[in-house]
Amino acid sequence: MYSEKRIKKVVKAYREAAMRLFKCSAVEAEVYIRAPENDPGQWSPNALGIIYLEADGRKEGDEMLIPAHLDYYSSYGFNNCIKLSEEAGVGFIEHINAAVAAIWD
Secondary structure (H helix, E strand, O other), X not given: OOOXXXXXXXXXXXXXXHHHHHOOOHHHHHHHEEOXXXXXXXXXXXXXXXXXXXXXXXOOOOOOHHHHHOOOOOOOHXXXXXXXXXXXXXXXXXXXXXXXXXXEO
8 A cells, every 4th residue: 555645746746747748737637637545436546546538528627638648449548658657757557447547656
């Protein structure tokens, strides 16, 4: 199990990396990249972070760029997951299913 401090650090790193790499807003980064404790579906409660892959678009500032770039069904989603992990400088992304990915060490 990861410490709360470690999780916060990793989630922050991935949000900032997504903003740089995909040119998304901070609002969008917060919508799609979350700490496992803030995941109502509890898809991977022991992960460092959760990334939602289904577009939401309900909050102003959410242009749905993150789900478009990391799309499970696209030919570039997996490569963009690798790029995002490299940009964040920590861990890797694993698709749990087409709607959710987890960040692991």
